[in-house]
Amino acid sequence: MHRTFRAALNEAVRRGHLGKNPVLLAKAPKTGDYEVEPYTVQEVQRLLKAADQHRNSARWAVALALGLRQGEVLGLQWVDVDLDGGFLVVRRSRHRPQYAHGCSEPCGRKAAGYCPQKRRTNPELTVTKSRAGRRAVGLPEQLVDLLRAHLKAQEAEREAAGKRWEENGLVFPDEHGRSPSHRRDWAEWKALLAEATVRDGRLHDARHTAATVLLILGVPERAVMSLMGWSTTAMAARYQHMVDSVRSNVARQVDGLIWESGTEGPDDDDDGLAGGLVRMG
Secondary structure, three states, X not given: OHHHHHHHHHHHHHOOOXXXXXXXHOOOOOOOOOOOOOOOHHHHHHHHHHHOOOOOOHHHHHXXXXXXXXXXXXXXXXXXXXXXXXXXXXXXXXXXXXXXOOOOOOOOOOOHHHOOOOEXXXXXXXXXXXXXXXXXXXOOHHHHHHHHHHHHHHHHHHHHHHHHOOOOOEOOOOOOXXXXXXXXXXXXXXXXXXXXXXXXXXXXXXXXXXXXXXXXOOOOHHHHHHHHOOOOHHXXXXXXXXXXXXXXXHHHHHHHHHOOOOOOOOOOOOOHHHHHHHHHO
16 A cells, blocks of 8 residues: 555656655555465475366466466467477466446445446556566476477367357467456466365465576576566575575585495495485485
8 A cells, every 4th residue: 555655646746736745754564574485396296297187287387387477377378489499478467357336326336346337447468567577488398398288288179169269369268268367267276286285375386486496406596587577686585595495405415425424434435425426316
């Protein structure tokens, strides 16, 4: 609310309606930081295995491997995907609908979304909210194969639907070619977690998982920012404590392997350090 009022009254100042913005005098409220809890490799594998039994299974692979936001996935179109080149371009996002009352006389419904004559006040699709959000993302080979199979299944689904199919060019539509609602997408994610016997979590945790994996793999921070569509380094900093803990854990394992106590001398093992590292791998 503070941010919205500040932006609105800054515009009022710009138009000359106000001499200064009074909201700037108020300190912005602090919000508690959400603890990032990415899924483990084993949990991701279970999720993908469970998703394989359902339509649009590639939707969850894209979320977990590439870290696209929910609106970005739902707004993704086939023109944005180059399977031969092995990349996709994030250009647009699908918004949750906002409504206003369309009734000439009060309908008695407090929320405009329940008005029998409601009218939508925001566009369904818009370009991504920032320049950083518009980005090209490389596709792993396994994901390319998965998307090819998904495209083939979608063509069969389109043929079976016949005249009921609405062609919108979407990569992950519903059974009739329309973009599924955010609520349905969220419900399918929750059902997938339960089916895969994976701990409950937000859909956004799939995005956290992709970001954490990139940082653990040592991908430069600037490259991670570009792939994830972050505009500030503050976002990467939120993951740093987790990345550091993983690296420390690996260091302890190496430390225990190299300096473990034993009776063998340096010449007693022909493999030496190299053999030990191979065994660790």
